[in-house]
Amino acid sequence: MPSACLLDSVLDTRTATPSFCLFTIPRTGRSEDVAGISGLPSVERGGEGGIRTLGTLLGYGALAKRCFRPLSHLTKLAAENMAENCRLPIADCRLNWFLMISEEEARAKILESIRPLPPRRLSILEALDCFAAEDYFARLPLPNFDNSAMDGYAVVASSCAPGKRLRVVGEQPAGLDQQLRTSAGEAVRIFTGAPMPAGADAIVMQEDVTREGGEIVVNVDVDPGEFVRRRGCDLGEGQKILAQGERIRAATTALLASQGLSDVMIGGEVSAAIISSGDELVRPGEKLQPGLIYESNSMLLQGLLHNCGAAVRLMEHCRDDEQSLTKALKRAIEHRVVIISGGVSVGERDIVKSTLQSLGAKIDIWRVAIKPGKPFLFGRVGECSVFGLPGNPVSTFVTFLQFVRPAILKMMGAADFGLPKVSAKLLIDLTNDSDRAHYIRGKFEGGIFTPIGRQESHALFGLSQANALLRLATGESRKRGAIVDVHIWD
Ligand code: AMP
Ligand code: MG
Numbered sequence: 001m002p003s004a005c006l007l008d009s010v011l012d013t014r015t016a017t018p019s020f021c022l023f024t025i026p027r028t029g030r031s032e033d034v035a036g037i038s039g040l041p042s043v044e045r046g047g048e049g050g051i052r053t054l055g056t057l058l059g060y061g062a063l064a065k066r067c068f069r070p071l072s073h074l075t076k077l078a079a080e081n082m083a084e085n086c087r088l089p090i091a092d093c094r095l096n097w098f099l100m101i102s103e104e105e106a107r108a109k110i111l112e113s114i115r116p117l118p119p120r121r122l123s124i125l126e127a128l129d130c131f132a133a134e135d136y137f138a139r140l141p142l143p144n145f146d147n148s149a150m151d152g153y154a155v156v157a158s159s160c161a162p163g164k165r166l167r168v169v170g171e172q173p174a175g176l177d178q179q180l181r182t183s184a185g186e187a188v189r190i191f192t193g194a195p196m197p198a199g200a201d202a203i204v205m206q207e208d209v210t211r212e213g214g215e216i217v218v219n220v221d222v223d224p225g226e227f228v229r230r231r232g233c234d235l236g237e238g239q240k241i242l243a244q245g246e247r248i249r250a251a252t253t254a255l256l257a258s259q260g261l262s263d264v265m266i267g268g269e270v271s272a273a274i275i276s277s278g279d280e281l282v283r284p285g286e287k288l289q290p291g292l293i294y295e296s297n298s299m300l301l302q303g304l305l306h307n308c309g310a311a312v313r314l315m316e317h318c319r320d321d322e323q324s325l326t327k328a329l330k331r332a333i334e335h336r337v338v339i340i341s342g343g344v345s346v347g348e349r350d351i352v353k354s355t356l357q358s359l360g361a362k363i364d365i366w367r368v369a370i371k372p373g374k375p376f377l378f379g380r381v382g383e384c385s386v387f388g389l390p391g392n393p394v395s396t397f398v399t400f401l402q403f404v405r406p407a408i409l410k411m412m413g414a415a416d417f418g419l420p421k422v423s424a425k426l427l428i429d430l431t432n433d434s435d436r437a438h439y440i441r442g443k444f445e446g447g448i449f450t451p452i453g454r455q456e457s458h459a460l461f462g463l464s465q466a467n468a469l470l471r472l473a474t475g476e477s478r479k480r481g482a483i484v485d486v487h488i489w490d
Contacts, residue, residue: 103402103437106368110378110403113364114385116413117268117336124253129309130266131413136242139259141232145177146196149227153209153216154200159184160222165215172197187216196228203227245415267413273314273332274301277325277343277352278391281317296460297341297389297396304400307489310337310408320349322358329359333384336411339404342391345375352388353377361386369474371436372457373399392457398439398469401489419487424449424468426482432472442486444468449486 101109119133148154155166166187170180172194180197182188187204188197201224209216235241241255242248248256248264256264281295282288298315305312313335318324320343332338343352344366353366356379363379366388370376372395377388387404389396406417427450432438441463442451449470453462468486478484 100367100369100374101365103368103370106365106370106376106378107403107406109365110385110407111410111417113380114407114410117270117411119265119267119413120269121263122266123263124248124256124261127248127264127266128250128253130248131409131415132242132244132246132248133265133267133413135240135244136256136259136261136264138235138237138239138241141237142235142258143229143231143233146231147174147229148172148190148192148194148196148203149229150203150205151191152203152205152207152227153187154182154190154197155187155202155204155218155222156182156184156200157202157222157224157226160202160204160218160220162219162221164218166218168211168214168216170197201225201228243415245413247414268411270310270337270408270411271313271335272305272310272337272339272408273316273335274298274305274312275316275318275325275328275332275338275340276391277318277320277340279320279349281342283317297391297393300393300396301339301341301389301400304397304405305339305408308405308408309412320351322351322355325351325355326359329355333359333381333386336384337404337408338384338386339400340386340388341396342389344377344388344390350375356381356386356388368399368403369436370399370402371432371434371438373402374436376403378403390457393460394441394463395457397463401469401487402439419469419489421485421487422468423447423483424470424486426470426478426480426484427451429478429480430470430472431477432474435474437474438472440470440472441466442468442470444486444488449484 122130153166153168154172159166166185168189169182169186170178171189172178172180173191174193177195178197180188182197182200188200190197190203202222203226204218204220204222205227208220209218241259242252242264246252248266276295276298278295280292282292284294284296288294295317298317302312302315314332316328316332318328325340325343329338329340340352343350353363356363356377359381361379361381363377365376365378367374368376372392373390374395375388375390376395376399377386379386379388385407387399387407389399389404401419405419409417422444424444425448427448430440430451438455440451440455441453442449443465444467449468451470452466453459455462467490468488470484470486472478
């Protein structure tokens, strides 16, 4: 009997709060959605012998808020199929639950499914902002030999005092070690970076002496070690200079170069494709008809992808129809990462999920307790990770930073996937009375966080003025003046 089989299939989800269920009849390949927004499907009105609702069966009936398709529709479909082929037991039907999971859970699930890409060797000139694929250790100490920190004279400190006269016995420029020696009463003319002559233990700056022919008169007291850069004082031989997973910054490339290295092993390159979807979208530069808007998420995503080091290889736009999306997706899934903006919600025109499924994608996540960005979707087709981001620009932005960015960083071999965090004083009282973690956009300046613009998912201008995100957990209140952690991206 269908009800019993359905019940069997879902019993193990008792501990979670299912929010959506997809019922696939394998023989036809058709999928039917039975959905409730944040609880389970509501009590079915039509009544279908034996089965009331999954919600009622599981004791979640009271949580149900809205039902998109009556459950009778599902059972009718199942019954029709069973009538046609009585040997097809309903228990064989695939019953996928999409739970509205927490944002942390979603991120953990995504990261769990992602492996770092195979590392590659790259010239240090091109490795900026990539992540080291192995630990690197100093082959050479820094400095590599004792040398002068100033243009001046190499001397024996104990033979110097104001008014003392020293004989200049040679000249040591930077570049070629002249193997010179100095003793008490002598000086060697020396330049910044030049090797210290044997016997000298200090440099006296040229400004502190008076040159008189082949001699100098010292005008100051000189301490041993003054203006001498000792071998290894900055970096010892064998010391770790770069850890696996660390980002290669400008100074890192210089440090690698100081070791004589011309290339470095770094994490793999992430090739990404962007698909924007929506009948209402027009490319910038084209004429805007009434009711249409300019497509802007592709720019946003391209910038965000660039900032985290991914290579954008394909940008597609498709209409709200399966054919158009399928065509775009077929090209896009050749890449490691596909980001689709728009079409992941629950309207009839939100075709991303079903189109992905008909292409054989495994949908791991749909709907996350995050504000903005609830309809976020994550799935996989072969080697390709697919992220469906809600089309409202702020939702696209927040879900990119919270879910796509960490995934890309992991693929690239980064050790740390989080956004930089700073402490800030809150300018106003804030409360999150929604059932989702709320990311407030704001400006972090002078140690203060000020929410900025309209806190609505379409408010692109407000977002453009912001540089920081404050996360408020469900039910969390923070008072004006409180010290909070904010994430910055600029
Ligand atoms: P959707 O997620 O497709 O339901 O879209 C939600 C909202 O975001 C709608 O107001 C869309 O017009 C808007 N939107 C979707 N995609 C884009 C885009 N690529 N650029 C600008 N706005 C978009
Ligand atoms: Mg749309």
